[in-house]
Amino acid sequence: MGYRWSSRGEFWGYLATFLHTTLHAPVREPYKDLRAILRDKDYFILTTNQDTQAIKVFPEEKVAQIQGDHRFFQCSQQCTDAVWDATKKIDELYDYLEEHDTIVIPDEMIPRCPHCGAEAFPWVPGYGNFLEGSRYQEQYQKISDDIEKHLHDKHVLFLELGVGRMTPMFIQEPFWALTNNLPGAFDVMVNRNYQFLPAQIEDKGVAIKGDLARVLKDVRAQLGCCTRTFDPHKEKQK
Template sequence: MSATSSNSPLSAARADGTFRDWLGEADRVLIAAGAGLSAAAGYDYGDTERFRQLLPALYRLGLRSRYLLGVPLPADMMWGYWAVHIDDIRYGTAPNPLYRRLRALVGDRDHWVMTSNVDALFARNGFAADRVFTPQGDYGRLQCTVPCTRETWPSRPFLDTVLAAYDRESGRVTDPAALPRCPDCGGEVFPNVRVGPGFVDDAHLPAGRRLAEWLDRETTGGRLLVVEIGAGFNTPGVIRRPMESLVRHTPGARLVRINPGHPEVPADLGDRALSLPFGADRLLDDGAS
């Protein structure tokens, strides 16, 4: 299908019908998701109003989004940010309707998830945690920045300590002893997410190996459908390009790319690739409830 497909309602309806036909013909489904899926589900890092509500002190300093890596904040303000941000985006307990509808759409088909998102929204909304591969890490864990160890630790206890000492109006952690430190060497810690060569990926590699084994079995028979959602060009080497390569080298596999901003699909995949130039919220609102 052309990468320049019309986004008219009729075109969207036809594309949606093709998607559901392909889904019905699939023996296995790989959901491959980027930041666009969580943004469509209400977790938009660029949401200025949500940022203002959560972090009013940082808003008054002129900051407007949660993309704060590299912003020169003192440690007490930075950990105030991390604690509030991760508590909101990683540890919310309310079910998310969009992710729930996606889980219902997959149904009882044999499936896996690979996502660049670090918010655990798949595992928190009905997808089996042992079938979710998160190569970019997980906000649910912290690691030493040295790193002095390959061990990582659950972030919840550290964040609770920070939040107990956090002053919302100043944006500061009022007790220096509340700032997280490595339990082993006493050095600085950071969320266990891929931001540089010090990233400790040991906790995530077993899922990656299991996914690779599942995909290897797929090449011997059965039709694989890759449903890629919200994966653009911020980190195309994590989701977007590997999914294209996977379909290219897997006989009979198909790719559905759901992306309102970058829906283009490789021409060499021909009729094995479907471009859906709209957001996951629109697709799933059209009949996957």
């Protein structure tokens, strides 16, 4: 993303290809295995991934995307609190590149804010001033509401799936604090590079150093989770 492109058109040629790839990517195996493991369980997904894999698998009301979403654009100047659908425009840009066998988007096709005309960019951190507006607050409210709902449950399991140390403040540290403070909480950390838990929760958690895809596949097999196709958008969660 930090590459010095020769023009904004060349930058958008790259960006359109990148976003089209993530938006149309098939669901990966770890997500399928997690879906099978969580079937018929009361769960909530908190993710910092922006690639839409989670909302392809789980109902949107069960997912909080607290670091943005590739499906939306925002104004680069933050002239408005609104974010808007990017999927149709991304497909349009990608089709142009394919049809004209080029890597450059014409200036007149570069996405712009419908309110002020400033250049748009994906509603994720890393491109400029990430908009922490109403949609951002909505995502945090979803996870906050779910945690509050379960504060007095006899058992609460927190799963850190592939959460690293680059941004521990979004998922890892809140999970550790909740595990430490909730009597019935237990934390499971799965990471291919790290294997540790804070001393305060060493007796209330386990750290697994290993490949997440393998771990979830093994858990699914151990639990005997069904292999039939499961669509959580059509079946009621218990």
